[in-house]
Amino acid sequence: MKRLNIGLFGFGNVGRGLYDVLGRIESDSVHIRRICVRDINKERGVDAEFTDDADAIFNDSEINLIVEVIDDAEAAYSIVKRALKSRIPVVSGNKKMLGHHILELIDLQEQYNTPLLYDASACGSIPVIRNLEEYYDNDLLCSVKGILNGSSNFILSKIFNENMSYGDALRLAQELGFAESNPTLDIDGWDSLYKLIIITVHAFGVYVSPDEILTYGISTMNDSDIRFAREKDRRIKLVAHVEKVDDRLIMCVLPQLISRNKYIYSVEDEFNGVVIKGLFYDKQFMFGRGAGGHPTGSAVLSDITACGYNYRYEYKKRNDSVLPHYTTDHTFRIYFRYRTEEQLSLLTFSKIREQYTSEGYSYIIGDVSIANLKAHQEELRTGDCFVAAYPLD
Amino acid sequence: MKRLNIGLFGFGNVGRGLYDVLGRIESDSVHIRRICVRDINKERGVDAEFTDDADAIFNDSEINLIVEVIDDAEAAYSIVKRALKSRIPVVSGNKKMLGHHILELIDLQEQYNTPLLYDASACGSIPVIRNLEEYYDNDLLCSVKGILNGSSNFILSKIFNENMSYGDALRLAQELGFAESNPTLDIDGWDSLYKLIIITVHAFGVYVSPDEILTYGISTMNDSDIRFAREKDRRIKLVAHVEKVDDRLIMCVLPQLISRNKYIYSVEDEFNGVVIKGLFYDKQFMFGRGAGGHPTGSAVLSDITACGYNYRYEYKKRNDSVLPHYTTDHTFRIYFRYRTEEQLSLLTFSKIREQYTSEGYSYIIGDVSIANLKAHQEELRTGDCFVAAYPLD
Numbered sequence: 001m002k003r004l005n006i007g008l009f010g011f012g013n014v015g016r017g018l019y020d021v022l023g024r025i026e027s028d029s030v031h032i033r034r035i036c037v038r039d040i041n042k043e044r045g046v047d048a049e050f051t052d053d054a055d056a057i058f059n060d061s062e063i064n065l066i067v068e069v070i071d072d073a074e075a076a077y078s079i080v081k082r083a084l085k086s087r088i089p090v091v092s093g094n095k096k097m098l099g100h101h102i103l104e105l106i107d108l109q110e111q112y113n114t115p116l117l118y119d120a121s122a123c124g125s126i127p128v129i130r131n132l133e134e135y136y137d138n139d140l141l142c143s144v145k146g147i148l149n150g151s152s153n154f155i156l157s158k159i160f161n162e163n164m165s166y167g168d169a170l171r172l173a174q175e176l177g178f179a180e181s182n183p184t185l186d187i188d189g190w191d192s193l194y195k196l197i198i199i200t201v202h203a204f205g206v207y208v209s210p211d212e213i214l215t216y217g218i219s220t221m222n223d224s225d226i227r228f229a230r231e232k233d234r235r236i237k238l239v240a241h242v243e244k245v246d247d248r249l250i251m252c253v254l255p256q257l258i259s260r261n262k263y264i265y266s267v268e269d270e271f272n273g274v275v276i277k278g279l280f281y282d283k284q285f286m287f288g289r290g291a292g293g294h295p296t297g298s299a300v301l302s303d304i305t306a307c308g309y310n311y312r313y314e315y316k317k318r319n320d321s322v323l324p325h326y327t328t329d330h331t332f333r334i335y336f337r338y339r340t341e342e343q344l345s346l347l348t349f350s351k352i353r354e355q356y357t358s359e360g361y362s363y364i365i366g367d368v369s370i371a372n373l374k375a376h377q378e379e380l381r382t383g384d385c386f387v388a389a390y391p392l393d
Numbered sequence: 394m395k396r397l398n399i400g401l402f403g404f405g406n407v408g409r410g411l412y413d414v415l416g417r418i419e420s421d422s423v424h425i426r427r428i429c430v431r432d433i434n435k436e437r438g439v440d441a442e443f444t445d446d447a448d449a450i451f452n453d454s455e456i457n458l459i460v461e462v463i464d465d466a467e468a469a470y471s472i473v474k475r476a477l478k479s480r481i482p483v484v485s486g487n488k489k490m491l492g493h494h495i496l497e498l499i500d501l502q503e504q505y506n507t508p509l510l511y512d513a514s515a516c517g518s519i520p521v522i523r524n525l526e527e528y529y530d531n532d533l534l535c536s537v538k539g540i541l542n543g544s545s546n547f548i549l550s551k552i553f554n555e556n557m558s559y560g561d562a563l564r565l566a567q568e569l570g571f572a573e574s575n576p577t578l579d580i581d582g583w584d585s586l587y588k589l590i591i592i593t594v595h596a597f598g599v600y601v602s603p604d605e606i607l608t609y610g611i612s613t614m615n616d617s618d619i620r621f622a623r624e625k626d627r628r629i630k631l632v633a634h635v636e637k638v639d640d641r642l643i644m645c646v647l648p649q650l651i652s653r654n655k656y657i658y659s660v661e662d663e664f665n666g667v668v669i670k671g672l673f674y675d676k677q678f679m680f681g682r683g684a685g686g687h688p689t690g691s692a693v694l695s696d697i698t699a700c701g702y703n704y705r706y707e708y709k710k711r712n713d714s715v716l717p718h719y720t721t722d723h724t725f726r727i728y729f730r731y732r733t734e735e736q737l738s739l740l741t742f743s744k745i746r747e748q749y750t751s752e753g754y755s756y757i758i759g760d761v762s763i764a765n766l767k768a769h770q771e772e773l774r775t776g777d778c779f780v781a782a783y784p785l786d
Contacts, residue, residue, distance in 0.1 A: 125675075131520055288676065
């Protein structure tokens, strides 16, 4: 393995985690040479070379690897682009940036013959991308489904298992360093969405842009929804899901009422869990910490080490002769809690299976298309209503 | 990826699974050229070039990959050695052979600069070796623990969940193709042991020979043991376990009374589950089918594809400056069901925690050393008695 001199961008939760992990394992071959931060005057209590000038990193000829773990997706985008164009290998943890720009970054990797690794971006400590790339590349993949956001899952666990209020659970998640600085990224499903897009590129060779995919989170979930789930012996989980149905690909991020016999039912707290389904090996379940400085820092270090061994993603699935085409023309069974007739009229049910109305609480269970949900995702997100997939057992 | 012309040894459950999987994915780059079997007259209903002469494979200059999925460990050993010495890359599924000869085979790989891959040998469809090699290589690994044998786990599940008798469960496992042709390999823990040895080489860089490791299975488990486990709300699982304790390494294969809050509690039927624990990412759990022709055939194909991309194991941990040293000087809390005072006197309890005696059923719960259990493993295996680890919750 070659010696790596890292130019690190960002010293938040993950950057700090990486620093700690490196200090602890006493690696001879990996060394953080400079750290670029926004506020150079902030006291960080570590003995390292800080700068607030990106040029100080890019112009340092000793630096042979850029690691980018900042929050700001636009800034991350320009760092990664600049690194690739300068032919410096780069590791990124920014799923939002990747979710938007991954196609261009695949092209740049090829054009400049320089690798970009981002396994740490997709599921914290679970090596889902690496396994999709290398191990499951030859099976006929059916679906990838999972809990990809540790923060929202932590909140759901606290609500379901400890009867905590939504606000208290969110505050606790932030205190523990599990939540993004902007919690709506987690809670409204965006973070899961970006990860799902990255996973789909590696699993099925298809890129779908964020604004085309149904994305709906848990911010409007209330006590009635929780009670309903409990009565049915289910838990509400925020699930990201991509599935090949014949030659079509469906994708969404949507809360789901999960029954006890499913693997992801028991994924609790800040953990992530991914179920990969293939024709031959059936179901594979991977489970691990999806958030937190040390687990994510450790995952970033796995990408760094892989760079040291000249590993790069092959994006093999993108070369398949026939790729599935993305569609929203697919029907789900859902639970929809609503307040007004106007809300109810947003959705066109191809089949109604159950309906309950009372003064304070009304819901309907039935089949709607992803396209229909997608068309109204904003109204459904902002109104006093809640949608969750409600699959048959 | 280069085109692979395979010389396949063995056309049992796994060989047949591989053949089916390859037929289904219609790969352009992987092709089975010849299949060497013991009985060439057996009707197999497939259109392929069969031979019973190993030379027909080794002398075919078109063959650039040997895949060995036969049952006989000694024959597998000579095939793999001959392949490496002929500089033909080789994929093996034979854990018994690897468990005995892995050190020599690592040397041969180096000496002849030819790779040997065997991910399929360790946990069916779970890529545990590949992940230990590549992804978890830089964390400070604490332990690997899991259910590594699908067949014995299938039997335990049927007994615990469906009240099936031991004999019926074993017959069913054999009918479904989950059990080895010699069931004691599964039931008495040998299959798990060989996998544990392979995993330990990749996880900790240490090889320990099979006869040095406590290996005890489920063949003497009876209804009293099952009732005891149920009363404690636990399940009996056959667990393989390697753990670093300071600078020492402990290893064993032993039934364990598993409480509900453990990941492996819910690994049922022919599935395998592995918990990898590291200092930074905490616990990682991987779960998938550990037996059956198609899942294992699919895993063998992953090794084949990796060969096509010139992948090879690095055995990085073996280069660590300080390796932990293997010891049996470590104490476990166990449940021991016995019939005679003579049996009881085999074990030296450093602490006795519970004791129950009745006419038909007596047990003791207390702390014994691995060395003590290891010294009497044969008597404990053949007598009317049963040992299981019984960890505190």
